[in-house]
Amino acid sequence: MSDIAVIGLGAMGTALAEALLDKGHAVTVWNRSAAKSEVVVAKGAIVARNVEEAVRSSPLVVVCPLVYDTVHEVLGPAGNALSGRTMVNLTNGTPEQARAMSTWAARCGADYIDGGIMAVPPMIGGQHALILYSGSRQAFDAHAGRLDALGTSKYLGEDAGLAPLYDISLLAGMYGLFAGVLQALALTGKAGIPAGEFMPLLTSWLKAMQGALPIWAQQVDSGDHTSNVVSNLGMQADAYVNLVDASRAADVSIELVLPMQNLMRRGVAAGMANADLSSLVGLLSKQDT
Ligand SMILES: NC(=O)c1ccc[n+]([C@@H]2O[C@H](COP(=O)([O-])OP(=O)(O)OC[C@H]3O[C@@H](n4cnc5c(N)ncnc54)[C@H](OP(=O)(O)O)[C@@H]3O)[C@@H](O)[C@H]2O)c1
CATH class of the missing domain: 1.10.1040.10 (N-(1-d-carboxylethyl)-l-norvaline Dehydrogenase; domain 2)
Incomplete structure (x- = not known):
């Protein structure tokens, strides 16, 4: 078991995984293009063989691909595996997309937190990286210690649409x-x-x-x-x-x-x-x- 799964290793996902590893967390990763995981594997990340394995590896699942459609495409087949876990979606999107994703996550039995990253990848892990969160307060409080590894966390409220707004x-x-x-x-x-x-x-x-x-x-x-x-x-x-x-x-x-x-x-x-x-x-x- 890892502490956190990071799904999507573009420029931002890689920075997120690196910041978590730097703070000593056990991280499992998955990316469509496997080669992109090499950077974080060198720092101690475990590579999952597929998305479902990544989701099952950790109580906290951070996703950060390009757009919400990709989140659906990638996580959709692994929805059942999300049950009992917390999904943190840091993909840029609209409030409506966030609320719909929250509803989907609830149907899967997962707590949902949406996030907005007010930083570029080199800032991640530093105090000037502001990360906005909204959604389940209970889940945010439970995982705030880990999420704080990414930057300065700001929780905005239970409405998942607040962070993207x-x-x-x-x-x-x-x-x-x-x-x-x-x-x-x-x-x-x-x-x-x-x-x-x-x-x-x-x-x-x-x-x-x-x-x-x-x-x-x-x-x-x-x-x-x-x-x-x-x-x-x-x-x-x-x-x-x-x-x-x-x-x-x-x-x-x-x-x-x-x-x-x-x-x-x-x-x-x-x-x-x-x-x-x-x-x-x-x-x-x-x-x-
Ligand atoms: N970079 C920034 O400065 C910045 C700042 C704030 C917020 N963000 C947000 O962070 C998110 C990620 O941005 P990024 O900079 O990491 O983008 P990126 O470097 O272009 O990476 C895109 C990621 O999405 C994945 N992806 C795209 N289409 C996919 C598909 N159909 N199926 C599976 N995976 C797919 C890519 O996988 P492959 O590697 O396989 O292509 C890659 O992991 C975006 O929502 C962006 O708006 C970025």
Whole structure:
């Protein structure tokens, strides 16, 4: 018997297995392509001959292949073996997929925990690797000691969909940031400005702008977007036009920046010109465009 089974040894699954082994846990692994297990076998992992053997090896079964469909494909035939065990699914997915997987696991007689990994593989095992969990509280409490080997654990609640909800919301913030950085680099690049010269200015600007976010949180929670406004939506909507026009003039694509202009205009048209930018959250709260 092992302490933990890890199913799926891509870049992330391998990092998870390595972190568990580094902390002294006995780990059994399985991956579709057997060759990928060599790295963790060198560190002491046991290779199961098939998925069912991997599942039966341990009370705690961590799965981390590419997508949820793969989880179904791989674990489906071994569902009966999950009975009496805890399944921790760290595959990226949607809240709906997590809840459906939780229902399936319950039918198999397993406790279910969904997870969201807010880290890249080299961070796994360190304190800066945030791992979000939701699902069975009892199972989380029982296995928290082992899961803590992967990074800093944060349990969000019994609804299995919470971890992926937080995960994709955090990713939404990240991709919004990355989209703006791509636009900035395209604009400055067109003007022949080296990215290495521009980037320090951009990073310090973005850090300075983070200061607005706690105020936004207060505004969103209170529903009052007109207090503490230093840069109102109307002013920002007018200035934003220049960002779009300058991109067009430089023959830089506006595909990333146009949706924000449309949303700002919608906010101004809705009478929110004197409110803060945070008021746009309300317009995003239904799919009416
Ligand atoms: N890498 C990151 O930075 C990162 C960060 C956070 C979260 N994640 C999440 O972690 C999960 C794994 O990502 P990864 O980086 O490890 O991906 P990856 O390196 O591309 O590995 C994909 C894994 O899925 C397996 N797989 C794919 N299709 C399969 C199938 N039909 N049947 C059986 N196994 C199959 C692969 O097996 P083979 O080896 O046989 O191909 C491999 O083990 C994803 O949900 C990802 O979103 C990744």
